[in-house]
Amino acid sequence: MRDKDKRVNSYLAVISLCLLMFFSSIFPDLALAANVSQAELQKIEKQWQTSAHALAEVNCSSCHQNEETKAFVAKPTEESCKSCHENSVDTFLLGKHGIRTLEGLSPLTPAMAHLPMKDDSLNRQMNCNTCHDEHTANTYQASVDSCLTCHADNHSLNYQSSPHAEVFRKIGTLARPNSDSVTCATCHLPRTVSGDTVLVNHNNTYTLKPRDRMVKEVCMNCHGVEHSYNSIFDDELVEANFARPPTQKLQTFQLVRDLEKKRSGKGS
Amino acid sequence: MARNVRRSFRLSTLFSSKFAIILSMLIAVIWLGTAFALDRHDIFLPGETSNGHVLFETSCKSCHESFKPVSNDTCNRCHEPEMAKDIHGAKKFRDPRWAELRENIDVLTCTACHREHEHMFDRGVNLQPDLCMACHQGVIEGDLASHNSFKPDGCWTGGCHNFHDHRSISTGFIRKNLDQPWILPNPELPNRVVETILETAPDADLNKEFLVEEG
Numbered sequence: 001m002r003d004k005d006k007r008v009n010s011y012l013a014v015i016s017l018c019l020l021m022f023f024s025s026i027f028p029d030l031a032l033a034a035n036v037s038q039a040e041l042q043k044i045e046k047q048w049q050t051s052a053h054a055l056a057e058v059n060c061s062s063c064h065q066n067e068e069t070k071a072f073v074a075k076p077t078e079e080s081c082k083s084c085h086e087n088s089v090d091t092f093l094l095g096k097h098g099i100r101t102l103e104g105l106s107p108l109t110p111a112m113a114h115l116p117m118k119d120d121s122l123n124r125q126m127n128c129n130t131c132h133d134e135h136t137a138n139t140y141q142a143s144v145d146s147c148l149t150c151h152a153d154n155h156s157l158n159y160q161s162s163p164h165a166e167v168f169r170k171i172g173t174l175a176r177p178n179s180d181s182v183t184c185a186t187c188h189l190p191r192t193v194s195g196d197t198v199l200v201n202h203n204n205t206y207t208l209k210p211r212d213r214m215v216k217e218v219c220m221n222c223h224g225v226e227h228s229y230n231s232i233f234d235d236e237l238v239e240a241n242f243a244r245p246p247t248q249k250l251q252t253f254q255l256v257r258d259l260e261k262k263r264s265g266k267g268s
Numbered sequence: 269m270a271r272n273v274r275r276s277f278r279l280s281t282l283f284s285s286k287f288a289i290i291l292s293m294l295i296a297v298i299w300l301g302t303a304f305a306l307d308r309h310d311i312f313l314p315g316e317t318s319n320g321h322v323l324f325e326t327s328c329k330s331c332h333e334s335f336k337p338v339s340n341d342t343c344n345r346c347h348e349p350e351m352a353k354d355i356h357g358a359k360k361f362r363d364p365r366w367a368e369l370r371e372n373i374d375v376l377t378c379t380a381c382h383r384e385h386e387h388m389f390d391r392g393v394n395l396q397p398d399l400c401m402a403c404h405q406g407v408i409e410g411d412l413a414s415h416n417s418f419k420p421d422g423c424w425t426g427g428c429h430n431f432h433d434h435r436s437i438s439t440g441f442i443r444k445n446l447d448q449p450w451i452l453p454n455p456e457l458p459n460r461v462v463e464t465i466l467e468t469a470p471d472a473d474l475n476k477e478f479l480v481e482e483g
Contacts, residue, residue, distance in 0.1 A: 036478045045475075048469075054466070054470065055465065055466045055467070055468075056463075057470070059470065059474075060473050064477070064478075094349070099320075103327040103330045104327065105324055105326070180455075191457055212427075213430070213433070213436075220436070220452075221455065221456065222455030223450060225448055227450035233427045252428055252437075253442065255414075256446060
């Protein structure tokens, strides 16, 4: 009899453990809510109060409460961000960072990447708040520091010692990178003008290939066409994160110069 | 001696055609069954997946609807923004002047040049790199001869031309921008302006909800 009781007890334990795992998987909010202490909550409140969100009347309930059912949402997803930042989320989902989420797979992690990534970042899942601190909504941090949390290839690591980073450092800490800053995001998440608003294209793959797309979309906001092409098609210079002026002279420009000469010769 | 004969006889029955067929079918059923049960769709991949697509290669339904061929609509689900200014697009080739050239390469069908799960030269293109010569042979020899002595496979692999969008690499664009200084007179990116409604931050409207389990 005793043995039977023991067996029943162990069955019950296994069943209740399974139930607990099941419910915590469908209601992750329960587990998370229990983890927030009063002190942490105060810290979060302070972060939020100094954010642009607070001044734009985006309060806790805007993200942490279901609009229809009024149920508490402990961990809002990109769907929540999308209710205001539609373009940012939609474009994020089209790039390598977001495509797995769009296709209904588990979010991308640095462990799946082909480029070198930092060892302690390998299991981080890509969603909005992987790069954006959701409570400070500080885009200054998201423009470089967040990228370097994971990316460990030479181009990324060389950013801090590049002339672009020097420009960014001189500007100092602002709420967001201004129009003179050149950050990782400047080139890889380019700003696009749409009517009266300036949007940030969060498709991180968009300007990567072909490289001339970055020239037109980004480089030529500040640099001449020859400097841009001679730099971006120099693999070594790209790896060095544009640490020096380009040395190559692409034949393309000579061809166009010859053509100009030919035409003006004909005209005279 | 007798024992050896018996053993070889047994082995031959083991590999008799009937048995081999049943065994291989059984293995195939178990293999496919396990793949479905474990959601391991990667075993159905017919070849290497291109860079980018490799990230969701196990989600077959992202591009394939049963056994129907992949259509332009499939590709445009994600690639529409990149194709917004497609220079080699429908507008050009539906024009009778150029329509005949579609017989050389069916340029209005994405999969004419971009076939997934096959060897790709670069940029997801699986046609030979001299594909431009299907229509533009005159550029390197003959009537136009603007690029005499250039190799037929270097147009895009050399980084100069982009089939779909040549707005920033066309002769006109380069002529217009030739001899610009390395840094432009007004280097500036579009500025982002955040419009706020309040002057001071309000109080948080949720609080105790985060502490539900503790209270």
